[in-house]
Amino acid sequence: MVAALATMALAASTQTENRIYVNSEDVASEESLRGLYERWYRLYRPGGDPANKEKRFAIFKAEVRAVYELNQGDTRVKHHLNWFEDMTQGEYAKYFANCSPREIRPFGDIPEMNRHQPSQYYPDKLPRTVDWRTVEGVLTSVKNQGNCSSCWAISAAEAMESVHFLKNKQRTNLSAQELVDCTPNSYGCKGGWASRAFQHVIDRRGIHSSEQYPYVGKAQYCDPPSVSPVMSIKKFHFVQPRNEKMLMDAVAHNPVVVLIVGAETMNFKHYSGGIYRGPCGMDTKHEALLVGYGTTPSDDSNDPGAEYWVVKNSWGDSWGEKGYMRLARGHQDYGGLCGIMLDPMYPSHPKKLNHAYA
Template identity: 35%
Template sequence: MALVLEWKTQFTLLFMIVGMYASQVTCSQDSTSMVEKHESWMARHGRTYKNDIEKAKRLNIFTKNVKFIESFNNNDSKSYKLGINKFTDLTSEEFMRYYTTNHGLNSKFSSIKSQKLSPTTISSFKYENISDVPSEMDWRKSGVVTSIKDQGQCGCCWAFSAVAALEGANKLSTGKLISLSEQQLLDCSTENNGCNGGLITMAYDYIVKNNGIAEESSYPYEENQDSCKIQDSIVKMSSYETLPPSNEPMLLTAVARQPISVGIAVNEEFKLYKSGVYDGNCGDEVNHAVTIIGYGTSNENGTKYWLIKNSWGSSWGENGYMKIARDIGNNDGLCRIATMASYPIV
């Protein structure tokens, strides 16, 4: 009897050891796979770290983000997907610090009241009937949108949004699509706060007063504020108008005519957006600027959306673009997208 018990004990111990070894092998394989994935990601994005300690820290953050992405995407009830992009080695706190808050639309500019709307600047154009508006619009298909740009860690999204809207307006007016200089606005629109945020309307003010703006090729982007340089203006605008806040139908009629600059309330969930119609959480106040370049309805679930051009590079979102839910029953729109809209007049 003792011999049988001893044999059973030894067998149990052997089974436990084999199980522990298998678990260690699996963990080791998972770790190796993640290390390889991180190395590949670093090469793709040209990312380097100052030392091994920093690299290990970023690998840990990268691993957590990848696992979160995989878990989120396993939920088939979501209308959008997450994906690995250039932000995948950043914590949510770092992302918000570098790409929003005081690095987007500066906090002192974040209220729609700061735009000091007057009857002469508030837009009054609209279609006679909302049914006259096309059911969908994508200004890229008409050659009205330049390629995706990347603001980097300089919080001048306000300049990128203003420039994108003006590029579109100029194309519609002259037939020429010209990439314009965000750097000129960053350096010369001194009423704004450079890399620490600003207002789209102040950027428009500068362009009107300066009698135009230079081409990007003659005044290229540097990702930091520098001294203002005298440049020949290649595109001029006569004025600009703002849309009444909290009015998505009015915003729709505007986007049907040209790309529109808007502010949005971004939070950390935007960091890993990859595709689909975003209907997730938003920030508490407007802290980032983008350009609406269209709208439509999702074929998958019939969700209405706005199509926005962002300035976070082409690895983010749908090659730099995003679909965000429209007509959600909130006058401000999802992420307050209808509270701070404006457009240039060429």
């Protein structure tokens, strides 16, 4: 059932101009909630099953009231209705917030050649702001994983897309589906590891484009096309954990795959803007792409500005700030908010390919 809901949402979730916010009139009565549901359903579940629609109305009402209450609290962060509204919290957590069973590898066990080497600007001369969204070609469009727990494959593909462009000036959508179907020792649409996706591309000497091997949002038999892959990498590197400036140094050079711990909370689920300051749960692990950092302007001497990370998610551009989140920086000793500094990594040495797939 969740698969069917997510499939419909996959097609409808790019309509960010039609975001639905909740006001007091919407939650005033059963009738007003029904009207809001009809409006939401037309946007996110076109062509849905009428019988299932009625079954899901009770879930929707509870979600709407929760979103309304969230917006009565910290006004610095916004929450709106998105394509998760008729899924239970358990369904959301299972399929969308828990797509990586990553265990944190001790940094001391990682060979020196696979560790991020700080630049000449580390630690005191780092740029004040980095935002790869502002550099044309580095990032491709925001993806929607659908009901497939493929965040690990999408974030790995996007990291390789970025380093490929930065070195070779070639903008290419890489096949997350190929990583889902073909990465050894991963679980496809039941979760996986970006590090194993990187290693797979190294071992197979390449990855195809999404045009050659399109994303379908479900696990399939591994069947790469006979045409040549479009690029490969030679290595991937781990960034020293619990070191904010080291992570800033890494993302100043290229986007970085990061672990997000505890995305199962109601606040995270409905985030739509502002700097997210928590809460973060403890039970789930998600992977996303870190694409920058910054500090909000200071309003006066009592407000020095808020420091944040910029994260690209894989839940479509109707979630968050057009698919992105600003996550508060700090909490270094604990691995950063939502564990963002616990296990960062990125690919390197990208190269264009013109040989037959082997």
